[in-house]
Structures are given as C-alpha cells and as structure tokens.
Amino acid sequence: MRPSTENSSSIKNAIDQTFSYRRKWIMTKSPTVREIFKEYPRFLDMPSLMDIEFSKLTDGKEDMFIRKWEGTIIPKLKEIALLEKKMDIRQLLEKADSQDDDELCYTMLKVLIHLLPPMPSGRSAAGSKCCVNSAVSYLLEFVPAGTSVISLLTESMKGSLKSGQPQLVSIGSLGHGAQYVIVAKNDSFALPLDVDNLTCAVDRLFKFYWLCNLQYPCQLSSVFSFF
Incomplete structure (x- = not known):
C-alpha cells in the first residue's frame, strides 16, 4: 500500500x-x-x-528523549559541567547562555561527549583528548546549504564523512532552516528527516540504530548508551 x-x-x-x-x-x-x-x-x-x-x-519509551532532553537532561548537564575545571567545557557553557535551541542542543551534545568520553582503547592521553574533540563529528557533520541529498552518496562526499555507521548530516547551518539527513555511507543510503530541529533529528537517529539493530560507533558508545 x-x-x-x-x-x-x-x-x-x-x-x-x-x-x-x-x-x-x-x-x-x-x-x-x-x-x-x-x-x-x-x-x-x-x-x-x-x-x-x-x-x-522499549516498552513505550518512544518519546522519552524528546520529553527529557531540553527540560531535564540539559539543566542537569549544566550543573555537572559547572563542577568541571576543564577549559573546553567552561568555554562551551559560556556559549550556551546565548544560543537558540539547535545551537544549544549541539553545544550540550559536545558537553556530554566531554563528560562521557570515548574509551581510549590503549591510546595515549593526548590521543584520547583528540578523540573527544572529534567524536561529535561521528554524530553530526555539516555540508553547505543547497547541497542535494543524492550528492551525499557520491564518493567524494562519502569520503568526508567520518563514520561508516549511520550519522546525521546537516545541510546548512544550525538555526537557519537546516535540513537533517541520516546517511549510512557503507550502504549508500540517505534518509531525509521530517524534523525541524536537532533534538528530534538525534532522537530519530537513535531509533534508526535500534530499528536496524546496528552497533553504536565506538567513538560515541558511551553517549549512545546514556541515551
């Protein structure tokens, strides 16, 4: 049908x-x-x-992330992050005070990755820090406004995506009418999302992993487990 x-x-x-x-x-x-x-x-x-x-x-938990992320989780993340002495986290929190919904969501995702960093996997401390700073790109990448969805599957564009696992791509800048697409580059698959904000896009990506029974990307395993 x-x-x-x-x-x-x-x-x-x-x-x-x-x-x-x-x-x-x-x-x-x-x-x-x-x-x-x-x-x-x-x-x-x-x-x-x-x-x-x-x-x-999940026994009826389909809207839990949408309901809790902005009203409950973000305020708690701010409280916990204020106790941290890391300059990177403090700089992110300073930005958060004047940001709109999508930019705030992106900033707090970065804060969450700092608080729940990827496992070092035998790397040095410096390597672990680098991994933390780049891990967010395994969740969300940006391409210029006007980029076509089909072009995200070209070899040149797929080469710029970090993860072989599905990830979000923002066509355009946050807060400026961006279109969000789930791209699974290993399967040459792109799914434009019917959402108008980053919170809903992250929610859809997480459900996508569950529906397809996919392993979380190791760079975000702690964050996805938290979700």
Whole structure:
C-alpha cells in the first residue's frame, strides 16, 4: 500500500502484525540498512512507524528523549559541567547562555561527549583528548546549504564523512532552516528527516540504530548508551 489517510490504519496494523517476523529476520540475518528499507519501505514515507517500532522495542519509551532532553537532561548537564575545571567545557557553557535551541542542543551534545568520553582503547592521553574533540563529528557533520541529498552518496562526499555507521548530516547551518539527513555511507543510503530541529533529528537517529539493530560507533558508545 502507498501511504494515505485512507491506508494509514491498515499500514500500521500490517507493521504491527509483522513485528515478530521482522525482528527475528533483522536479528538473525543481519540485513543491511538498504535491505531493511527495501523490504519495509513504509518506514521511509511514514516516519511515525519508526516511533511505533521503537515503542514496542522499549516498552513505550518512544518519546522519552524528546520529553527529557531540553527540560531535564540539559539543566542537569549544566550543573555537572559547572563542577568541571576543564577549559573546553567552561568555554562551551559560556556559549550556551546565548544560543537558540539547535545551537544549544549541539553545544550540550559536545558537553556530554566531554563528560562521557570515548574509551581510549590503549591510546595515549593526548590521543584520547583528540578523540573527544572529534567524536561529535561521528554524530553530526555539516555540508553547505543547497547541497542535494543524492550528492551525499557520491564518493567524494562519502569520503568526508567520518563514520561508516549511520550519522546525521546537516545541510546548512544550525538555526537557519537546516535540513537533517541520516546517511549510512557503507550502504549508500540517505534518509531525509521530517524534523525541524536537532533534538528530534538525534532522537530519530537513535531509533534508526535500534530499528536496524546496528552497533553504536565506538567513538560515541558511551553517549549512545546514556541515551
């Protein structure tokens, strides 16, 4: 069925009925991202289905990140970060006081990565610090406004993306009508998101990992586990 007002309830019912089969297929056969959405294309053009799937996987927690990030988690992050003596964190907090929603979200994601840094994996302390400073690029990359979604899958553009795992790409600057896209460069897959802010884009990316049963990127494993 193609999504429409008339077909919406039937499609949701079909997705519900196929849940157990789909999860078994994904868990045991490990299909690629492209294969999953080829088999179940309605997840692409009915984004609410991803929320429903995540709700069934997490006992109804589909809106918890959206509800808690700005009102509860960010204030707590600020309190904890104020106790830190690291100059990098203090500079981020100084910026946060005058930022709009998307810029504040991005700043606090950076603060969270500093507080929950990637495991050094045998690197030196200096290497670990470098990893912390660059880890956010495994979550969100920026490309100029006007960049087409299809061009994100060209070899030259994929080469500029840090992660082989799915990540967010912002077409345009934060707070200036940016379009958010999930790009899985290893599968040559791009999913434009129907969201208008970074918080919702991060929420969608996290659910994308769960729906596809993907391993978190090691650079963000602590942060994704926190989510």
